[in-house]
Structure formats: C-alpha cells, structure tokens
Amino acid sequence: MGDAVAATIRDVATAAGVSQSTVSRALSIPELVNPATRARVLAAARQLGYQPNRAARGLITGRTGNLGLIVPDLSNPFFSSVVKGVQAAARTSDYSLFIADTDEEASAEVELLRALTKQVDGIVLCSPRSPDTELVEVGLDDAVVLMNRRIDGRPSVTVDNADGMRQAVEHLAALGHERIAYVAGPRTSWSNGQREQGLHQSADATGTDLVHLGHFPPQFEGGVAAADLALASGATAVIAYNDVVALGLLSRLGMRGVPVPDQISVLGCDDIGMSAMTHPALTTVSIPKREGGRAAVAMLLSLLRDGGAAAAGASVPHRELPTQLIVRATTGVAPAPDRRTAGGHSTKGSTR
Amino acid sequence: MGDAVAATIRDVATAAGVSQSTVSRALSIPELVNPATRARVLAAARQLGYQPNRAARGLITGRTGNLGLIVPDLSNPFFSSVVKGVQAAARTSDYSLFIADTDEEASAEVELLRALTKQVDGIVLCSPRSPDTELVEVGLDDAVVLMNRRIDGRPSVTVDNADGMRQAVEHLAALGHERIAYVAGPRTSWSNGQREQGLHQSADATGTDLVHLGHFPPQFEGGVAAADLALASGATAVIAYNDVVALGLLSRLGMRGVPVPDQISVLGCDDIGMSAMTHPALTTVSIPKREGGRAAVAMLLSLLRDGGAAAAGASVPHRELPTQLIVRATTGVAPAPDRRTAGGHSTKGSTR
C-alpha cells in the first residue's frame, strides 16, 4: 500500500540539506547529532510525512519490528484476553503483531511456527498442543517464549495451576464435598496435566474422592458432553478444565432439569468475563490472562535485547503467575447436599 | 529470528552453478527457465533450506506479502469467526496476517490504519466505528476492503441486515407478537443502523409496534443493562443487536425470574456458536461470518491484482451476503402470551 509516492530518507536529506546518514542518526540516535540540525531534519521529515521503510531497515538490521503470537483458538475468551495483553505490550514497544490461530490442531503449530519465524523477531507460543520434541525441532531455539507450557531450557510464562486447583478443592472440601469430578481438557494440554496433578495432591491432602472424567475438547460442547457423566459419577461437585467447558456443563445440566448448585456444584477455571454473568455465576480459578500476555512480551523483548547473552549461559527466564479462586455471590457452588445444614464441619479429611 | 545463517539466493546460485537471476526466475517465473536447470536450482534450494527473504523481495517489488485486519473486539465470538475466515483465506494465498483489535474505540481504528498501512499490501477493516469522513481521510484510498460498512466509492463486503430483520419481525408477527422491542447496538455501528431501518420497515409492513431501546454496548453487559427496560416496555418479544447482547438479556431475565419465552421472547443476531447451546437456545439471524472474511480477502486480492485498473474507472467492487433466520428447536421465542392458544392467526397486520 503506501501513499502515491512515499518520501524516502533521501528526500528528507535533500530537504534538510544534510546527508542520509545524518537523517538516519537524527531519527534513531538523536544524541549523536547537533540539536540544531536535528531540528531541521525533524521538521523536514514531518513536513514530507516521512516514515522509514521497515523492510529496508529490517534488511540491514536483521530485525523486523514484528512479533508473532500463536494460540489454539481465538474464539475461546481465555485466548482473546491473552491476545489483548500481548497486543497491548507489543504496541507499547512499537512492535506489530502477527496473530495465528491453530484451531486446536497441533500440526498447525509447527507449520505456523516455521512460517512465522522468518518474519518476526520473536514469538509467543501460547498453550501449544504439540509434544516437546516436535516443538524443539523447529526454529524454537530462537526467541520463542512459551505460555502455559514449560519445556526444559526454554523461556516460559506459566501460572500456578496446581495451587489454583488446591484452592478449589479446599473450598469444596470445606463445604463438605467428599466426591469431586474433574472434567479434563485436552490430553495434549500442559495446563491440564498440571491441573490434574494439583487436583490429585489436594484431593489426597483433604481426603476427598476425585473422579477423573475422560478428555474433552476445551469447548462448550465438551462440557455439554461431560455433564451426564459428571452426574452419573456420584460427585457432588464438578471442576471443569475451563470456564467454557463449565458453561457447557451448566447448560446441559439445566436442560436436564438438574438444579445447580443444589444438586451439584460446578466450578470453572480461567475467569473469563462471562463466568461472572451467568446465572448462577461461576465460581472459578482466576488466571491473569492479560498480564500473562504482557509478561510474555516483556520476556521476549528482554531476550531480544540481550541477544547473545542467553547463549553465553545466562539462565533461562521463567515467570510463574499466581492463580486465585474467585467465589461469586450467587454461584454455582454450594455446600454438599448432605451437608446443607451441617455448617460445613467435615469430620473426614482435614483442610491440611 | 531466522536460523543460524539463513541461506541466501547467492548460496543457492553457487550450489546450483548458475547465477542469482536464474535462481530468482526458477523460483518465481518457472516457464522462463530450462526445465533441467530449474530442477537443479530447486534441488539446491531445498537442500539448503532456502527461503526467500521477504523483506528484500518487498523492498524491490513494493509488496510485503502481508495483509492487515482490524476488528472492534476480538473477544466477541462474531469477530473471532470473521478472523478465522480472513485467516484461512490469507493463508491459502500465502499471505501473513496482522490482526489488530481496537477495543471498540473509534480513534484506535484510524491510528491502526495509519500504522498498518505501510506494512501490508491491503487491509480488511471490519465493522469500523469511525465516521466516514475520518476513514476516508486516512490512507484508505488504497487497498482497503470494508466489512459490515458501506462507504460511497469504497470496496466493501456486507450482509443483508435489513432482510434479516424482516425475517425476524415476520416470524414474530406470525407468532402473534404485536409489540417488539429492539435493543440497539452502538450508535456508530453501520450494521446497527441497517438493522434499525429494516426493523422499522418490517414493523410497518406487518403492523407491529416497535420499541427502540437506547444504544447499548454490544456486549453481554449491554444485554444485562437492557433487560429491565425491555420488560417494562410492554413488548412481548425483544430483538437484540447481537447474540452476545441477547445472552445478556437472557441472563438478567433469568435472574429476575422472568420465564423466557413464556413471558417474553428473545431473539439474537449473528448466530455465534454459543447461541445454539444455551438453554433456551437463541433463535437468531445467522450471518455468514467466515465466508464474509473470505470474501473480503478475495476482494482485496483481486484489487491488488488489478492494481491500476481500479483507478482507471473500473467499478468499485461490492458484495452483499445473505442473512438467514435460524429458528431453534427449544428456543427463546414463543407465540405471544395472549396468543398462545390462538394458533397464530393475527387479525391485525398482514404478513405481506
């Protein structure tokens, strides 16, 4: 695109009566040029509407000024929040952002990673579904920050999934629930693995029974499909892999006329906007989505700044953000049916 | 990023024992080079893992191989579907995609438009909120395709909003509803204007009363906020600006204990995935979202192909996609309360 005839650095140089290099310097290393001439250059540039050609600059600097972001599914509100965080951070640092959606397909990740690699300075790879080996095989050795995934020796931003599950289980245990079902997300999701682990630990610690329900797609339909199993499991509470799945559960349970939370409690994870607004609202484990995105970009940029330092044995950066159980006022979680009047003092299991 | 030392066209030339120009031709204008040498070149290229440097190519061809997409809000499922359509089409044609989200802020559109313009060959501007004048002022004269907005003399892809509303109103009229409320979307939304227009026309044609409810943000909260007004309006049916708003309505009505659709019917617009899965499901006016995105890209690419032809007085391309009322099995729409037993034969108003 670009206008009729975009002004080049030469035009500015001529107009300001200086050389190209002076213009270049005036624009990128201001302190190296005389304030007076700098003013002249800036004036000329503004007047001509000059904007450096990024391709030309990139050709010589080897940097594109672009970042890439790969997510499994843009239509999941969790990821759109992450996108917003990444976008904001990129914009702040004057980077443009390529965004790609893999539609939850692992193979697309590697493909996109490969395609993107040449056009960006760095990539945020969010919640990848591919196995470690495949990921490492790609050009991943470069400036790639993982989100919601940890791979040995790779920079990453994660959240404390296990602790989130701990909070959820302890909350339920305190309410007298003794049998909890977990609707698992994708087998290939690292976060899901972490959550399962956290759940098992906390279930043991609180003496709670944990029922594991198959792997379901992390979508509304997944929850719909899992609802009947959850009901049949004998659990008095269900924790869903994420809020979207939890909404699916709610929907199907409603359709079957099952009162939530009176008969069964439902918990989500992620704290997407809508979870606060359903009826009943969703008690959920909140994850700092935007902040995670920002943190990933920050890490990426510092990686780019350091450059070789990383290779020189500097430690691999990692950042783990906290999770926080959000208990809503009117919520899909209630004391266990048989405890409704007991005041919540469990005799079995401790709160550790 | 890029690998340790990316192979350049020179490397390939040397390896194949030909000149750079031959390599270049072999890769981009195959019919101009001897099949035998071409094979040699291709082999060398593959073996070296050669991938043309897009920046360098762009520097000389003036094309970036990138497209831009600007949407108001990525977290609205409507737009994420559009994004997916655009993405798919771009990928198919080997274009990369810059995506930007304006957070429903009109000023961000112009800003992003300006920033993106230099880095892409064309832009899809989806559902812009800015006034025509501001949009035209920017570099919009170039390859920009509007979506869900029509501006005189600009290429655009739209849907037949008015017809969608006609279908909705006729459906409701046939069910005996005589007073319908419309929960309006943003004042700056062109689609909203179209829908209002279509509603008024069809209301007149069917002899239905139409109550216009203020402008609300096109989000879940907007619907929540509008619900009480809708209820107080005396309407027996509410059409929401979009599905997300309709879900907000449903939520608030549920919270107030108002039976839907027994006391009041709720219709949405857009046909986002979730609208099929709520309880009750949402009868809604379906819009071909992905297809719209694909169409916009197709238009963009043909614009790029033609290049000067457009300036030479060729007609401005425009594409209008159809809308389709989707009536769900278990839905938030029912006959008007006082007609529940009447069989739906309205005495007032014709179905034209």
Place this chain on the structure above:
DNA sequence: ATGAAAGCGCTAACAT
C-alpha cells in the same frame, strides 16, 4: 535461456 549489473531504502562502518 542465462548472466551481469543496477538499485529498492536504509544503516553502519569508515572517514573526515
């Protein structure tokens, strides 16, 4: 059908 050479717009030595 192929090669040689010029140059896209810019930055980074190297001079001055």
Place this chain on the structure above:
DNA sequence: ATGTTAGCGCTTTCAT
C-alpha cells in the same frame, strides 16, 4: 558532528 561508502537479499532491466 557530519559526509562518504558499502552493502543487506532480492528482482529486474539489459545484454548476451
């Protein structure tokens, strides 16, 4: 503090 020069990787005349 500024100008001169070279060259990033590629496509595209212009020769051959």
